[in-house]
Amino acid sequence: MxxxxxxxxxxxxxxxxxxxxxxxxxxxxxxxxxxxxxxxxxxxxxxxxxxxxxxxxxxxxxxxxxxxxxxxxxxxxxxxxxxxxxxNIPHRPGASAASPGAPGLAAPDGILDLAYASLPATGEVVHRAFADALTEVPALLPGFGYDTMGVPALREAIAERYTEAGAPTTPEQVLVTSGTQHALNIVLRTLAGGQRRVLVDHPTYPNALDAIRASGSRTIPVALPPAGSRLPWDVDAMSTALRQQRPAVAYLVPDFHNPTGRNMPEFQRRRLIREAAGSGTVLVIDETLRALDLDGGGQPPFAALSTDSSGVVSIGSLSKSHWAGLRTGWIRASESLIGRFAATRTTMDLGGPVVEQLAAARLVRSFEEPLEARLASLREHRQVLMELLDRYLPQWEFERPDGGLTVWCRLPTPSSTALTVMAPDFGIRLAAGPRFGAGGAFERYLRVPFTLPPEQLDSAVRALRAAQDRLDASPQLQNSLRQEARRRHEAPAAVA
Ligand SMILES: Cc1ncc(COP(=O)(O)O)c(C=O)c1O
The missing domain is CATH 1.10.10.10 (Winged helix-like DNA-binding domain superfamily/Winged helix DNA-binding domain)
Incomplete structure (x- = not known):
């Protein structure tokens, strides 16, 4: 390497x-x-x-x-x-360290990571699933171990979960992937690319924007309405874009949207399905955050509302509900699309690791078991973060997220990149707002996750306040960083 x-x-x-x-x-x-x-x-x-x-x-x-x-x-x-x-990213002595040696921590010890919106594993439940999965391995060892579609037990468990949620699904309609990002790449490579258009909510998940760009597709961003608007999505604007631009794919995160935490109401879902059918657009629905319903406002999955089995492709994973280290996700679509996705998949890899899939099958079968505790602690963290923001950064505006892991803050000045550049000096790591948009938008926004425990959230928000104070005290610094921001965000970068 x-x-x-x-x-x-x-x-x-x-x-x-x-x-x-x-x-x-x-x-x-x-x-x-x-x-x-x-x-x-x-x-x-x-x-x-x-x-x-x-x-x-x-x-x-x-x-x-x-x-x-x-x-x-x-x-x-x-x-x-x-x-x-x-x-290297500098070590800052004194700040509280996250568990040393645990994989997936982007920031080194001593830096509080607000760039990642992810949680540690749902403890014992994930460990137990792996331990139980190991007992099944001997029976599988005589086989070759390749399974492009995924281990049958997991495909069945995922199909059952969709069926219970109101979207009747057979195991043949499920392809197991190594997470949602992998799923999205498979879908884009199959349905988009070659200058075809992909409509997205704007802002949206940065790695999805990168994947769309890497697929050679053209991104059509449709702005979400500002915080406090009557409706969380502007389906009128989306319908116009669908009719005029006829995108091959619309990539949407309607369930506890990353970064805003919004939840799309059922009537908007139904209308989008009708509009997309009219423009021949496949709706690719990212359900990664669907389980993180903090206020009980969860909606039926898109797949349950659509009568055209080829019009909606659902992608998701266990990364936010259980643990990203499982690297296990799925695509749910019509059988014929699944066949095409499987053919694309074999150009990338020949299947997922078996033990992870066996563990995932157990977790999907008793999906809700660890969620009650996870949701209770996320509700508390959301409250703590909102209170801290009110107290230390009263000029920052934000909307209360319906679910998910993050609060999308509007800053008083376009200084998101400046704060991100300065952040390590204050012991934090940030993802600048423009990472969540196309063409340098969102310099006035910052996504703040509530994934850290309350004491660390407290330190992180105080650090944000200190960084903001330094910036306010130095218009010169603000200016030069703003210029830098303009340059940098011509080509957005990678965050998780
Ligand atoms: C909306 C969204 N999609 C996809 C992903 C990536 O998921 P996975 O770990 O399953 O690849 C994330 C992770 O943050 C996400 O927030």
Whole structure:
């Protein structure tokens, strides 16, 4: 695996980075820092040599040396002067650490991670499911272990769950995937791509936007109405876009939408199904957050409302309800579409790991078991976060999420990227608002998850307040970071 970045790859990521607002070395260091924080430059990767980068960017060697020195001083580059520094996110002593060594923690110890909206496993229940799954393994060992469609027990369990929710489903209508993101990539590769159009809610889940872009499709964003509007989705605008643009696919997150936490009412779902049928658009419904219904307002799945079995494709996973480490999800669609998705899937992988699927089958069969405790603690965390935001950041506006894991905040100024860049100095990691939109939108927004325990939420919101104060005290800093934001968000980046 390559662990170094060559000069032309870095130049591409930098784009048109120079504004002239501050010395070149400082601008270069700031933009590289943002790329590291955004995840566009991975951690522990060697940056290009000073000589190569200065040649590629047409800069003096002194400028690159000074930029690298600044990154080293700030802790974003490890390794000594002269050696090729490796990317890093600085450790901040004193801040509370998340469980060391646990996989999937984007931020290093000492940084509170507000960029990820994910939870640890639902404890004992997941562990038990794995332990029980292991007892089934001997019976399967004589087989080859490949199963493109998924382990039958899991396909049956998922089909039963849809049937119980009002969408009669057979196991043949289910393809098991390695999570929703995998499912979405399979669906896009099959139904979109080649400059076809994909309609999305705007804002929406960043990795979905990246997947749409990577598939070669064109994104058609339709804005969600502002907080406090009468209706949570603007189905009139969506219908117009469907009629005029005739997208191949509409990717929607109607159940506790990421990032706003909104829930689409049944009549809007029904109307969208009619409109999409009229424009020949397949509705791809991301149900990853469907189980995180905090106020009991859950709606029937889209698949239960549609009479056209090819018009709705549902994708989902156990990542938010149970544990993202299961890497187990699904596609529910008509049998003929499932056949096409399976053919696409084999170009990517030949099936999921068996033990995870056996464990997932057990979890799906007793789906609700761990949820009561999870929802109770999320309700408490949501309340704590909203109170903290009211207390420490009264100028930030937000709507109360119906479910999900996050609060979508409107900032008093377009300073989301500036806060994100400064955040590690205050012991937090953020995902800037523009990650949730196309073309640099949402610089006035920040998604704040309520996944951390209350004490950590308290530290995180105080840190946000301190970062906001620093920004307010320095219009100059705000200006230069705003310019940087404009440049950076021409090409949005990756968050989870
Ligand atoms: C709306 C949405 N879709 C998909 C995903 C990714 O899910 P998975 O872990 O199943 O790939 C997430 C994770 O945050 C999400 O919020």
């Amino acid at each position: 390559s662990t170094s970045l060559n000069a032309s790859a870095l130049a591409r990521l930098l784009g048109s980075w120079r504004t002239g607002a501050s010395p070149a070395y400082r601008e270069l260091a700031d933009v590289v820092r943002l790329l590291i924080l955004d995840g566009r430059i991975p951690l522990d990767v060697a940056l290009p040599s000073e000589r190569a980068l200065s040649q590629t960017l047409g800069l003096s060697r002194t400028t690159v040396t000074a930029a690298y020195s600044q990154l080293r001083e700030q802790g974003f580059l490890g390794g000594g002067q002269g050696s090729r520094g490796r990317t």
